Amino acid sequence: MPGSWNISSRFATALIVVMLCSIPGTVIGQNSQNVPREYKVKAVFLHRFLQYTTWPSTPSLDTLDSYVIGVLGDNPFGSSFNSVIGRTPKSTDNKTLEIKFFNSLSELSACHILYISSEDPSIIRRATKQVVGSGTFVVGESETVLKNCGVAQFFIRNNHVKFMINLNAVKEEGLKIDSEVLELAEIVRYACE
Amino acid sequence: MPVSENIPFKGLKDAPIRRKVTVVSMSTALIALLLTAATFIVIDFLNTRDSLAERMSSLAAVVSTNSQGALAFDDTDRAAKNLDGLRSVEEVDYAALIKLEVDSTVSVLADYLKPDAGYSQFVPSVPKTSSAEFTFDELLIFQPVEIQGELVGSLFLKVNLSVVYGRIWTFAGIMLAVLVLVLLLTFLVSGRFHRVITTPLDSLVTTARSVTDNHDYSVRANKFGNDEVGLVIDAFNEMLIDLQELHHDLEVRVQKRTSQLQQAVTELESFSYSVSHDLRAPLRAVDGFSSALLEDYSDNISEEQRRYLEIIKQSAKQMGALIDGLLAFSRLGRREVSMSEFSISSIAHQAANELELSGSFDIGCLTIKDVPKAYGDSTMVRQVLTNLLSNAYKFTADEPTRNIVLGGDTYDSEFNRYYLKDNGVGFEMKYADKLFGVFQRLHHNSEFEGSGVGLAIVERVITRHGGKVWAESVPGQGATFFFTLPRHRLAIHDEFELRSQERVEALVQPQSEVDEQ
Known part of the structure; x- marks a missing residue:
């Protein structure tokens, strides 16, 4: 298949570097040219989640004038979001897109989608506990996110980025996710405490 | 007889009217039918083509809408599965979902090739508006895919026009059959129609021939209608009436003259016979008494007197010969x-x-x-x-x-x-x-x-x-x-x-x- 998911040798080398370092989510570079394709894809996916999801009216979200994607911890996306920042991701309203980087839990503020790059269960548990019930679409890289009432988790299958969605969390957070997304997702149901 | 050179279809000049009528009606039918067929075929071709384009565009819209998610999340399996649904649409030879990357490059996410169709190269592109473009034997459709107004890719369809051309051939075949049928019917029907023209003409010809052959001026040509042939027949009949009168007058005059002439001839013959016959009696007297004078009074007459009497006798004899000749001549006319x-x-x-x-x-x-x-x-x-x-x-x-x-x-x-x-x-x-x-x-x-x-x-x-x-x-x-x-x-x-x-x-x-x- 022409122009498909074959990862070029340049990015393969980058991936090997990432694996050798054994530090997932490590910032490899601020330049998007050096960001692994995996994270470029994930950045697009986060953007798509934003486009396909309708949020409920909650006290914390209502304070926001724009759509906010928050990245907790290290930023693996580099400048991948640069092309979409400031644009209006949805055709239904004029809200622009904003990316917020939270270096620590203490900095965490209201956002529509919260991406947790860390796979550390304690960090995840603390983070989710902080945002659950505020209508936040929590996305993470480990199952712990889903088990703690996070909404989505990325995973790799056949070199393709896939994602799982916890329907209970969707319900809990009052989100409405387009069926297009749900059809493509692997659906799981972990109970929210 | 001068033959005008200014008639169309010179080749038919000497053909019988029956063939002329057949040729004229058959060519009329042929022209009409060919024009009609051509018009219908063109209209049908355009209609079928347009309806195909419309149908395929709708199909592209549906498939592209269904493929939004696949394009949004780079899901090749889903994309392939979506395109595989086109298997039931036999007009589609090839389909491809084209993804517009963040860096504005384009790549084919998934494609579908109809099992018996040959792959042909195309340039993947993600246009902002949908397009349907006809080549000689293909219809190329690009349908953009958007998510929340954001262009994320496009669907490309390559549609074969065999349906359109198939219809044309079917239509042409039917038209050909109809054409043959119509020509056959026209041939049969014109075989009867020509009589409308030839029957009055035949009647005219028969009458004219009867007049020239038998000199019978009492016949009249039958009139069948008031068209040009009818006018000719009228004129012909009027000419016949004139001719008949003239002929009759002439016959009567000739008969009259002949009988007058015959009477005159008879009278003349009778007269010359009587005259010559009656002339003989006095001549005999002249001859007889001259002879009597010569015989009975030969002693009393002088030599000169005798010579005169001989001349009288000789002249009488000569006159008798003349009268004999005249009688013989006139008798010729009276002999059976x-x-x-x-x-x-x-x-x-x-x-x-x-x-x-x-x-x-x-x-x-x-x-x-x-x-x-x-x-x-x-x-x-x-x-x-x-x-x-x-x-x-x-x-x-x-x-x-x-x-x-x-x-x-x-x-x-x-x-x-x-x-x-x-x-x-x-x-x-x-x-x-x-x-x-x-x-x-x-x-x-x-x-x-x-x-x-x-x-x-x-x-x-x-x-x-x-x-x-x-x-x-x-x-x-x-x-x-x-x-x-x-x-x-x-x-x-x-x-x-x-x-x-x-x-x-x-x-x-x-x-x-x-x-x-």
Whole structure:
């Protein structure tokens, strides 16, 4: 298949570097040219989640004038979001897109989608506990996110980025996710405490 | 007859009207049908093409909408599965989902190739608006895919036009069948339609032929309608009416004139017969009493008186001969004729013998060659030969040896030609046409005796038989008299016989034949 998911040798080398370092989510570079394709894809996916999801009216979200994607911890996306920042991701309203980087839990503020790059269960548990019930679409890289009432988790299958969605969390957070997304997702149901 | 060159379809000029009608109606049907078929095919082609484009565009819209998610999340499996749904649409040869990357490059996310279709190269692109473009045998469709107004990719469809062309061929096939059927029907129908034109014309031709062949002017051509042919028939019938009247008038006039002429001729013949007959009585008295004077008073008359009386007697005798000739001439018209085939040579022998007995011929100077037989009244023809023989004998009187030859041969299919050649004085050719008139004489009585009736009788007899008579001569080198007689019975003889019969019946002879002699 022409122009498909074959990862070029340049990015393969980058991936090997990432694996050798054994530090997932490590910032490899601020330049998007050096960001692994995996994270470029994930950045697009986060953007798509934003486009396909309708949020409920909650006290914390209502304070926001724009759509906010928050990245907790290290930023693996580099400048991948640069092309979409400031644009209006949805055709239904004029809200622009904003990316917020939270270096620590203490900095965490209201956002529509919260991406947790860390796979550390304690960090995840603390983070989710902080945002659950505020209508936040929590996305993470480990199952712990889903088990703690996070909404989505990325995973790799056949070199393709896939994602799982916890329907209970969707319900809990009052989100409405387009069926297009749900059809493509692997659906799981972990109970929210 | 002049033929106008300014008619269309010159090749059909001499063809019968039936074929002209067939050709005209068949070509009309052909042209009409071909135009109709061409129009329908073009319209149907455009319609089918447009409806195909519409259908495929809708299909592209549906597939692209369903593929939004696949494009949004780079899901090749989902994309492939979506495109595989096109398997049920046989017009689609190839389909591809094209993804617009963040860096504005394009790549094919998934594609579908119909199992029996060949892959053909295309340039993937992600246009902002949908497009449907026809090539010669394909329809190329690009359908953009958007998520929340953001262009994320496009769907490309390559559609074969076999459906469209299939329809055209089917349509053309049906049209061809209809064309053949229509031409056949037109041929059959025009075979009947041509009668609308040819029947009146045939009637006209039949009538015209009947008029020319039978001279029957009472027939009329039937009129079938008030078209051009009808007008021609009207004009023709009017011409026939005029002709009939003219013909009738002419016939009546000819009949009237003929009967007047016949009456005049009969009266004239009767008159000349009476005159010549009645002239004989006083002449006999003149002759008789002159003889009586010479015999009874021979002693009392002087030599001079005797000489006068001899002159009177001689003149009376000459006048008697004239009257005899005149009587013989007029008697010709009153004889009943009996036609048969007879031998000219034996008739000539008889005539020569008779002439020799009366001392006016010498049979020794006559040579009769092998001559063909003739058809006619032998008695009349004997008179002809008698006259010609005595003429020949008479005009060879000065020759040391008389040489008279009778010959004959075939003249044409109906006539034989005979001639009598002598070595006598002959005549100048400028008088040739005067020879056969009554009382026309080229020589003075003192040179050659004669009444001037002989050759007139010859001409009359030969003419009555339908033949002709003429003479050729060089003065001093003899003369040749030619005449023709029928070889067999001719149509003219019926009238000849009938007229002579009528004339004989009509004539009341004033005195008996015995008295004449």
